[in-house]
Amino acid sequence: MPRWHCSAVTNSTEARPVAARSRVPTRVRCKQARLVPTVQAVLDRGSAATRREVVLGALSLVSSAWSLAWPQTAASFSLPQNFDFSHLLPPEPVAFPRKVLDQRFAVLLLRSTYDAVDALDFIAMDQFQIQFWKTRQAEYEPYLLQYSPIRVRQGDLTDPLYFDFISFAQYSTVGTIIPKGLQVFKEYCEDCPDQSKTVRRDATFKDNAALPAQVALRTGDFIYDGLRNGFREETFPGTPEPLTASQSALVPERVQKLLSVFVDRGFAIKAQVTTENTAANKLDRGGAFTVRMEAPANLWGVGALQSRQALMVDAVDAMTVQAYLRASGFASDYTLQRSSTAIEQRWSFQPMARQA
Numbered sequence: 001m002p003r004w005h006c007s008a009v010t011n012s013t014e015a016r017p018v019a020a021r022s023r024v025p026t027r028v029r030c031k032q033a034r035l036v037p038t039v040q041a042v043l044d045r046g047s048a049a050t051r052r053e054v055v056l057g058a059l060s061l062v063s064s065a066w067s068l069a070w071p072q073t074a075a076s077f078s079l080p081q082n083f084d085f086s087h088l089l090p091p092e093p094v095a096f097p098r099k100v101l102d103q104r105f106a107v108l109l110l111r112s113t114y115d116a117v118d119a120l121d122f123i124a125m126d127q128f129q130i131q132f133w134k135t136r137q138a139e140y141e142p143y144l145l146q147y148s149p150i151r152v153r154q155g156d157l158t159d160p161l162y163f164d165f166i167s168f169a170q171y172s173t174v175g176t177i178i179p180k181g182l183q184v185f186k187e188y189c190e191d192c193p194d195q196s197k198t199v200r201r202d203a204t205f206k207d208n209a210a211l212p213a214q215v216a217l218r219t220g221d222f223i224y225d226g227l228r229n230g231f232r233e234e235t236f237p238g239t240p241e242p243l244t245a246s247q248s249a250l251v252p253e254r255v256q257k258l259l260s261v262f263v264d265r266g267f268a269i270k271a272q273v274t275t276e277n278t279a280a281n282k283l284d285r286g287g288a289f290t291v292r293m294e295a296p297a298n299l300w301g302v303g304a305l306q307s308r309q310a311l312m313v314d315a316v317d318a319m320t321v322q323a324y325l326r327a328s329g330f331a332s333d334y335t336l337q338r339s340s341t342a343i344e345q346r347w348s349f350q351p352m353a354r355q356a
Contacts, residue, residue, distance in 0.1 A: 091303030092340060093146045098160040098269065098295045104234040105265035106157035106297075109316045112222035113170055116215045121201040122181030122208070126188040128173070135173045140165070158266070160297045167314045168301030174215060175311035181208040212312050220323030223316060227261055236261050245329035245351040252289040258324055259291065262317055270294040286330065286350030293317060294342045303338050318345050325349050 118125050143165050144152055153159040157166070183206060189197040205214055227239040238261050240254040252275045259271035276288035298314050305313040318334055325332045332349035 090307050091300055091338075094161075094164070094295075094300050096295065096341070098297060098299075099263075099266040101158045101160060101163055101266035101297055103158050104232060105236070105267070106163055108223060108226045108231045108234075109267075110157070110167065110170060112226065113174070113215070113219045113314075113316070115222050116218035117174060119218055120205060120211060120214055121199050122205075122211060123177050124182075124185050124187035124199070127185075128177065131177060132170065132173045135169045135176075136166070139169055139172070160266075163297050164300045167298055167316070168304050171301070171305055171312050171314040172308075172310060175212075175305070178211045178215075178311055179208055181211055215312065216319050216322070217326075219316060220319035220321075221326075223320045224323040224327065227258075227320070236265070238264065240324070242324065243328040247328070248286050248330070248349070248351070251287065251325070251328070251330070251349060254328075255289065255291065255321055255324065258321060259293070259317065262293075262320075266297070267317065268293045268296040286348070288346070288348045291318075291321070291345040291347065292342055293345075296343055299338070299341075299343060302336065302343055306336075306338065315343075315345075321345075321347070326352075 114125075114128075117123070117128060123131075140154075147161060150161070152161045152165065154162060157163050181201070183201050185199055186196045187199050189195060205211065224239075227236040228241070230236070238257060240257045243250055243254060252273050256271070256273040259268075259273065262268055263271050270292075271294070272292045274290045274292075276290060296317065298316065302313045302315060313336070315336055318336065322332050322334070329352055330349040331352045332347060334345045334347045337344045337346070
């Protein structure tokens, strides 16, 4: 989770009249800080109870800084007695074995996100690679420390420990870059005369706030297309063809088949789709279902990104389900709930509105 150092700073008042000095506001200045190794180790390897104490200590420091900055409001700054900050804590390391991933399938997942970012033109891809490298460099040692003495096979996408990390790092990078997305920029171009080209973002997506949904949409579309039509001479038998909007009753069954491809390729130990009984199900106008992915390859990464309140999480399996539903003529929405062993998705879907 982000670590910050905060201190109260009083504005200089030397040139102000004495009467005005008492009204000069005090500011709190915060900057991201490197933690000393012992504190870093507690956060990355300590028990949940120990890490909870560290977080409470940090909240206490923030409260003290608040009191210095705004003493008139300090009395009203207090945490509720039952304040739940568990979602702010980094996840525990995955303490059980997960399936070995298929190499080509793992590449498809990561490449689809990269291609989605590239297609939306909000950063030069050479710059994205630099930022991605910086994220990996900053995050890798703490990650290794969590799993020590278990060995993470660096660079091996079939290793679920390494895939979990690299997928997390990719989405951490994307989430950091999106708020600063560019409209026009120079990008490296090997075949261009000066080895650069000017890129302009599609005006349809000029608002950076729209980018997370678009990245997720395109990532899902690229993955589903790769599963359905092949990726780098690899085929993925069992991938279901799209339904029609009149076949909503078949959606849970087909989503089960789609996620079985993920299981067969090592992304999870098990995928279970359960139909929810709703009025929409009975009227064949959409419906709801639940997906439970047991021991998925993104289990740690989703938790880590959630704990940091990141702009996006690497729920690439859910993005693919949403792409399948979209190809079948359904609009959909879902929520994620993570436990220490599984990720549960709660889905609702309905036929898309027809274009006039």
